[in-house]
Amino acid sequence: MGEKSPPRRIRADAERSTARILEAAETVLAADATASLEQIADAAGLARATVHRRFASRAALLDALAERLSQRYLGGLAEARVKTAPPLIALHRVTEIVFDLKLCHRFAIQLTAALTPEVLDGLDLLFARLRDTEAITAVDPAWGRKVYLALLHEVQELPADSPTLASSAAADETEARIDLLVRTTLGALGGGLPATALPLTS
Amino acid sequence: MGEKSPPRRIRADAERSTARILEAAETVLAADATASLEQIADAAGLARATVHRRFASRAALLDALAERLSQRYLGGLAEARVKTAPPLIALHRVTEIVFDLKLCHRFAIQLTAALTPEVLDGLDLLFARLRDTEAITAVDPAWGRKVYLALLHEVQELPADSPTLASSAAADETEARIDLLVRTTLGALGGGLPATALPLTS
DNA sequence: AATAACTGCGTCATGCTTGTATCAGTTAGT
DNA sequence: ACTAACTGATACAAGCATGACGCAGTTATT
Numbered sequence: 001m002g003e004k005s006p007p008r009r010i011r012a013d014a015e016r017s018t019a020r021i022l023e024a025a026e027t028v029l030a031a032d033a034t035a036s037l038e039q040i041a042d043a044a045g046l047a048r049a050t051v052h053r054r055f056a057s058r059a060a061l062l063d064a065l066a067e068r069l070s071q072r073y074l075g076g077l078a079e080a081r082v083k084t085a086p087p088l089i090a091l092h093r094v095t096e097i098v099f100d101l102k103l104c105h106r107f108a109i110q111l112t113a114a115l116t117p118e119v120l121d122g123l124d125l126l127f128a129r130l131r132d133t134e135a136i137t138a139v140d141p142a143w144g145r146k147v148y149l150a151l152l153h154e155v156q157e158l159p160a161d162s163p164t165l166a167s168s169a170a171a172d173e174t175e176a177r178i179d180l181l182v183r184t185t186l187g188a189l190g191g192g193l194p195a196t197a198l199p200l201t202s
Numbered sequence: 203m204g205e206k207s208p209p210r211r212i213r214a215d216a217e218r219s220t221a222r223i224l225e226a227a228e229t230v231l232a233a234d235a236t237a238s239l240e241q242i243a244d245a246a247g248l249a250r251a252t253v254h255r256r257f258a259s260r261a262a263l264l265d266a267l268a269e270r271l272s273q274r275y276l277g278g279l280a281e282a283r284v285k286t287a288p289p290l291i292a293l294h295r296v297t298e299i300v301f302d303l304k305l306c307h308r309f310a311i312q313l314t315a316a317l318t319p320e321v322l323d324g325l326d327l328l329f330a331r332l333r334d335t336e337a338i339t340a341v342d343p344a345w346g347r348k349v350y351l352a353l354l355h356e357v358q359e360l361p362a363d364s365p366t367l368a369s370s371a372a373a374d375e376t377e378a379r380i381d382l383l384v385r386t387t388l389g390a391l392g393g394g395l396p397a398t399a400l401p402l403t404s
Numbered sequence: 405a406a407t408a409a410c411t412g413c414g415t416c417a418t419g420c421t422t423g424t425a426t427c428a429g430t431t432a433g434t
Numbered sequence: 435a436c437t438a439a440c441t442g443a444t445a446c447a448a449g450c451a452t453g454a455c456g457c458a459g460t461t462a463t464t
Binding site: 211213214215216238239240250251254258259260 | 420421422423424425431432433
């Protein structure tokens with residue numbers, strides 16, 4: 001009793017549809033968490049019926065979305081070598097990756113579901129290591145994580161022409177955002193303020 | 203043509219109903235922004251029909267709610283003497299007041315509508331004054347305001363038994379939250395960190 | 405080329421929410 | 435005590451989102 005009882009070949013373009021739906025859902029739901037499946041289908045350039053074919057229910061779609069985001073987060077954490085790299089470097093790197101991945105889901109969605117225990121643990125580990133190396137004085141990793149995520153949200157929503165971004169010494173706009181988030185987070189958690197003396201930038 | 207064309211006396215208990223509805227709405231909508239009017243009516247101990255009598259539509263109710271919250275904010279800002287008191291004191295005081303008023307609407311509601319331009323300006327003024335007295339180095343008041351509000355949210359949701367709260371020297375739990383928020387905000391905005399040397403606590 | 409999978413479109417049923425209306429009973433204000 | 439206002443209960447009519455079908459046409463896979 002494996003799983004081929006029904007000799008159902010999953011065609012390639014069907015998976016492409018699934019992907020497009022998820023993509024569209026991420027975008028649309030970020031703007032309005034209560035958007036209808038029809039809106040999502042439209043954004044994906046598909047019929048509503050197709051959405052129902054790929055996902056048994058709205059809940060199933062949301063689950064898949066959460067799963068997808070969760071995977072991206074985990075990938076980012078791994079890529080940033082959160083477990084082994086010097087914590088300050090790792091912090092900068094995760095931030096960079098998160099911005100790159102356009103994980104701008106904005107939290108508008110209650111897709112806090114994407115923050116699975118594994119993801120949370122990954123972040124907590126980062127802030128625990130930051131504390132151990134005395135880069136911050138906040139003792140509770142969970143608190144560091146919450147502050148970081150909250151500030152991440154704010155930095156993402158900051159308009160491109162904000163003076164707060166312009167005052168940075170970074171060339172790239174994205175780089176300015178990263179710098180701002182890192183410095184603000186460290187300051188919030190009682191960091192020694194390495195200020196502009198961050199020896200990194202890839 | 204004033205407003206007494208219909209000799210409509212507004213009875214006292216009707217206004218009480220209105221108040222109860224707003225109260226319930228604030229609570230219920232904080233937990234779920236898409237809650238139905240029936241849920242709100244139940245929470246208020248009234249019939250759904252009554253809600254419709256007091257408020258022409260759902261939108262009207264939301265407007266009234268936003269207005270109400272906005273007023274509370276403005277009252278708090280005024281009470282804290284944001285315009286005249288030493289900014290550090292004012293910051294501590296607004297925080298205290300906001301916590302007291304149980305303005306825990308949580309932001310779950312998109313009641314960002316409660317943050318009227320007047321309220322925003324009030325907060326911006328506070329952060330501009332903090333900058334001018336060199337309590338913080340962040341130049342853009344709007345950025346300070348956003349950071350403050352984001353951290354306010356996190357501090358409010360912090361469980362009572364969090365080590366982050368326990369590590370504070372404050373007696374009261376609420377006092378510990380206030381201290382945490384003030385210190386975290388100042389740190390985030392590049393403050394000189396008056397640390398535990400805050401000469402206040404009413 | 406043949407088969408099975410996939411899609412678009414239209415239809416239908418269902419349940420939930422909003423909003424309106426009516427009516428009998430209760431309560432406040434003078 | 436009289437009147438007008440208020441309330442609960444109930445019914446009713448949209449409107450909308452969800453979800454399930456079927457069917458005809460298209461596309462991928464072998």
